[in-house]
Amino acid sequence: MTRITELFVFQNKIEHTFEIKHPGKGENNVETVILTEIRDENDKFPVEYYMDVESVICYENLCKIVPVRIFWNVMGEYQRYKMINGAALEKYEGEPYTKEDYEKTHQILKNINSPFKTVRIDEILTTVKSHDIVDAVAGETLLEMDEEDTVHGASLTCYTLWHWTHGDIVSKIRDLTGNSFQTKQFERYLTSKKTDQQLFAIEQMTRIMLYNDVLRETLITQVISNNALLLKTLHYVEKTNSSDYFSIVKTLFFKGNKQIRIAMLNSLLKTKHEITTAYFEEFCLNLPNLSSYQEIALFLRLRSQRNLNSKKITDAFLPLLERDLLIARNAYWFLKTQELNHEQQSILNRFFEKYKEQL
Template sequence: MKHIIYFALSFCLFPWVSFISTDEIKHTLHVIHKGISLTEPVACTLVEITNEKALPHEFYMDVESVVCGDNQCKIDVVRIYWDELGHFNKLVLPDDVSLEKSEGKSFTNADYKKLHEILKNENSALKNVYKDEIVGTVGSEGVDAMSGETILLEKSTYVKGAVWTCYSLWHWAHGDVKQHIRDITGNSYSKSELQSFLQKDNYQLFALEQLIRKKDFSKKTVNAIINAIKTNPELLRTSMRYWNSAPGDIYQYGAQELLPAVNSANRVLYLTDILQTEQKLNTAFINATNPLIAKFSYQEIDIFLNILKEKKLTTPNTIAQLTALLRADDFLISRRVYYFLKPQELSADDKLKIEDFYQQWKHKL
């Protein structure tokens, strides 16, 4: 008889059970699993469970419990579940299967709880460890044996005696499959629905990613993304892919709207992108940015002046804003501006300001 076993803090193992849903849709994928190969994709089947509206509700995949590095691991087929955004949900085992550690010992309830916590951590150190690095520190005492004193992983990142299982399952849960799930879900929604998701905290990043993928540069979407970034500046970094693939006028519009609205750290990020972008900028953009100059930190000023130099966008209005900074409280800013202005074609009045600055500070130049 099938049975359900519950563990502490909501971690549980379920038997293979049927879920009430409108439909189950199979997707054949080819994904990279870091523990199997860094270059050869693995064929696998992802199952999409839809809700009563025929929209993605949940996904699952049957995978081998471990990619064994010492050829002594007990391998079982287990099932991983994700939500509609590709976040790990739960691990499911058949009722006749229990995971094993070294020396054939079964997982304890505490081990299952820890494994669940490991798999829920999207930023685990397991992300940056290669299979060969684990092989170099794992002994051959049995299933997933961890021998030797030098370990490349913090103990919190694996269940003792089951590093291979933790490593294998984590890379299934957080590897290429996740993006496939997000794209399948994204394809189920219209652009206008994705725009509305930009107003929902837990869906903002997903909506932004999908609108980038769909290359939607409509006015409504552009303004929706700008408003989302103003309320959640953490979206800015991801949004740079959107702006850089947009038409030039939209790139400039986004920058003009967002540069005054973000903090200094994010302005540094944005100005760095402007310096590196292949987008064509015009002097109208620089003139729109000029009012910010007086608020720039030294790092912002340094990048901004490099933009003016590399992209040849200096205007008389910009010169006027910069000469005012020769009297800035921060001498590092004044000196940086002085060296930028010195070779420029200046008015007689501005040349006098440059000379006055030199006479006052020549001992520090």
Template sequence: MFHKNKYSALKLFTVILFVLTGLVTNAQNPAPTYKEIVHDIAIIHEGLSFTEKQKGKLIELQDAKGLAFQYYMDVESVICLDHKCKIVQVRLFWDKLGFYNRYEMAKGIVLEKTDGISFNAADYKKLDNILGDRDSSLKEYYQNQRHLASHGSEGLIELDGATGATSGIDENSIVKGAAWTSCTLWHWANGEIFEVIRKQTAKELSTDALVQSLHQEDEKYRSFIINELITRKVYDPTSVAVVLQEIGNVPSLSRLLMDYIEKSPSDVYFDAIKKLYVSSDKSYRVIFLSSLLQFVKPDSAAFFEWATNQLVTVDSFQELQLLFRILDKQKPLSSLAIENAIQLLGHSQFLIARASYYFLQNKVVTESQKAQLDLFQKKNGERL
């Protein structure tokens, strides 16, 4: 009986130990909190061909909510020695917006230069910096610089007349002695894959999710959101209000903001311009008026009425010039616009007063208004 109980206790202890060991193992090696989605893609790699698409498998990493947070793809790098090139696989990583993040290589794999010397730590670091520069001069260094003639039987590519020379390349844009490697990887990292990733990320985001994310301070992400809202033609009152509130006064996004507004329906556009004009400082108001000048037409009565009313409070010469150019499109010019311009003859800023005087030349004015113009000319003749 004693031995039986001892055996049972030992068996129970073993079971408990096994369970605890499993718990510890799981705690140390938790199940991944992301999943991988494979996308078969075919893209143009301008460093290889302008017409023939290169196939690959783009791996998307999704978080627990099913949203992309990173992508990677195994691509081919080219190392050229003695007029022949061998292919080395490199894994490139991008963030969810398609911007290059980093690269990795399998253990034991190294990159080499044309003289057969392996990359050193400084070379690998420089390559990383090169791949992260979307404005690199490599953007213009295409495949026709070194014509790929044929594929060998063992992963080798013969180059037609390749010498390893780097003629025409900015030396800061390449790892010295590895121009072709730099060029090939740069185009993989910054070519069509950029838009492929952005489109895939956008597919997973609802319009509400996009709008609600505009408060984030990451300007790259904000830019991505606005471009996607333009693509989806999102111009409902709530969305437009959020856009104006969140990026209406962000200098670096002003051009993108105008792209968004200018593609909206005319009533939405005009309402947005009015709101932005009132809530912004002088530098922004010039941008908004410049946009309005492009869109105003002879029958844009509401635009002209609004521009006329702004003459009463204008205190910027640049703004006044734009307002006058807008009003010059009104045929005929309203009597209220003429009267408001007459009042500006007494403005404390002479540039504004003089601009008003010239604006009113050849306009149909009353006798009283003509008398005021004559008086202004008499008082300031030498300054006109």
């Protein structure tokens, strides 16, 4: 659980106090931290965040613990760290960090997929016996890691700092930034050439449920040219009202590529909104442009699931009998269940005579 407990505002700075978890502190342990938000010169929007943390988690008071300041950008992405109050990091048995060790730690913290993501603290702590007392300390660990993934003799420090950097605080930073954005800022992020900024905008627009014509049209344009936005776009669209949902889905279905069309059909299969026959008939106009068996299969499944039938739907499926056999066979079994006029039945009969051994 993570929650805000206090808020202090200074000139161009806001201090947010949170209670968050660090895996090295134990499953049920909650740590109180202060996140500082640096605002622009107009004191309107965040430009950076930082937090002062302890350099290492140590259970037996045998470690040197020093403060480290970690910096993030407005999307919660790690930027850098620095030592404060003249402190310095140390390795096993008090060996001081070298310049190379500081740079290596920076590279480790930059790696969002570091092995420390899945390492447990008990894999780093070394159990030693001294004067009949068993202590858990940070020492020469038996944990095998590649040379570039840790600082030798300082794995516990790397572990501690990595989880401060990439833990619960990241989502809090993203939400704080999202709360400060308005349509103009979201539009700028949506039209960015950086996919991570576009995804951030969609994520936050979804969270705060911000819907308007400007953002809707901008998002449609962007997702058509960048399918990496498709999954988050679906989450956003599926939370809007019925009218906007059907309008956006139809636009993307007609203007998007195969991947987008499949996503829209899957969304329609899952939606709780009522799909009218007239709406499905409009979709049938795009049947000639469907290029794969998967699209046709989903189309037929949707028709069957919602029990959508009309002369226009039947007419739209008849030309599919002239497509490749896999698609045509699916269309045949659907048409066979429909009430057809004489001409339509003749077309279906000719198809049967030609392919009856393969149906």
